[in-house]
Amino acid sequence: MLTGAGLHGLFRVAAYEYPQLTVGSIELAPDTPPEAVLEQLLDDLTDRSLPVTEIAWRHGCRHIARVQPGADTTTPLPATPGNPVRPRAAYLVTGGLGGLGPLAAAWLAAQGAGRIVVNGRTAPSAQAQAALEQARAHGAEVIVVRGDLADPTTTSQLVDAATDGGRDLRGVVHAAAVVEDATIGNLDSTLLERVWRGKAEGAWALHQATHGHDLDFFVCYSSVAALLGSPGQAAYAAANAFVDDLIAWRASQGLPATGIWWGPWSEVGRGQHMAQRGFATITPADGTDALHRILHSGLGQVAYSPIALQQWIADYPHLQDATLLSALLSGQPAEDNADETARQEVLTATDDLTRRQRVEAFLIEQVRDLLGGTTRHIGPHTSLVTLGLDSLGALRLQQRIARTFKTDLKPGVIWTKPTSASVAEVLLEQMGLAPATDTLQQQKADR
Helix, strand or coil: CCCCCCHHHHHHHHHHHCCCCCCCEEEECCCCCHHHHHHHHHHHHHCCCCCCCEEEEECCEEEECCCCCCCCCCCCCCCCCCCCCCCCCEEEEECCCCCCHHHHHHHHHHCCCCEEEEEECCCCCHHHHHHHHHHHHCCCEEEEEECCCCCHHHHHHHHHHHHHHHCCEEEEEECCCCCCCECHHHCCHHHHHHHHHHHHHHHHHHHHHCCCCCCCEEEEEEEHHHHCCCCCEHHHHHHHHHHHHHHHHHHHCCCCCEEEEECCECCCCCCHHHHHHCCCCECHHHHHHHHHHHHHHCCCEEEECCCCHHHHCCCCHHHHHCHHHHHHHCCCCCCCCCCHHHHHHHHCCCCHHHHHHHHHHHHHHHHHHHCCCCCCCCCCCCCHHHHCCCHHHHHHHHHHHHHHHCCCCCCCHHHHCCCHHHHHHHHHHHCCCCCCHHHHHHHHHHC
16 A cells, blocks of 8 residues: 555655765556566666656556646635634644644634644644644634554543543644655665654554544645755655555545655744755744645645755756756756866965965865854864764765866765865865875875
């Protein structure tokens, strides 16, 4: 039923993290025997000119995944009559003690929900507590059930609390999530379990626990990390992609199913830092209004994100040709962050020392930017690890080096040579600009 669910989220992240590979996937539905499409499969597998592509064979037909642009966020969505929230009915909200969940609870109360059962593993933050008090102020009964959402005992408690006294359970908002960044090469089973359990296993537990209840909606919060890919978030993208597949499967079974790929929010959630990197974010008021409009519209799966895609992939130019993103990128000029001046200054330097210093200055400037504009001292021999450059930062630095100097460093160089001076030495050597051994030794001695 959901065999392989979530894998496309992993593949989409791999496309960022492994630019030297053409990362794609081919999916065969049970109704398409491999031998029926063997020739086309072999063509897809051996075509080295094929861009990053996701292919699915269903009913003997070849489909290619593409994210389609939707209406502008200010454009009214088609609305179904009536209020999706019923007065006096009961609703479940997971992730309800932090992040986006409390906002959903407050919105449900404002729409007239009679009882809201919220779930989380930890005590509510002050911000979450304020949102829950706002829900109570609207007249809703708010019940907190703490526990592991993936445990069927917890989901049974949630449903029992919602239906106690004869109330009808009419809706679910699954907003639980654990965000823990790591590149694919640094994933381990412990991290995967932490990220996967609440989001993916929690969604499945909710699906099972609410079976037989006459729901008006079953909403799962997903992320653009699963839809577009996000370097360093393989576990998170995969867990959200599982939820996406669950929503698609529920819809195919005629069950209520709404999936929302959210972009980063401001003020709440783990994406607040994106604003510091220059990305547009969703305000709580805007996001709550979007939830309202999406549920009124009856849309099944929809992305709501203000992110400019060219800015999103600026450090990963190889994704300009990805078929998944082609419709979104159509007609948009590529955003080129390459510093042509830096390369020219290095190529035109009249001596080895000046050339090396210019490369080091470029690297230090990029590291400072990747660390959020830190004011800490960064010298040529300052350890990048000590500064706090993580695996994702190293990946982005490597991409910027490749774009600026038109050469690729071997994967892992930044960890084996974790200073600007050492990276500059390797880079100049690969560009054919390394000084003679005796000159290099003299430069080091002068420092």
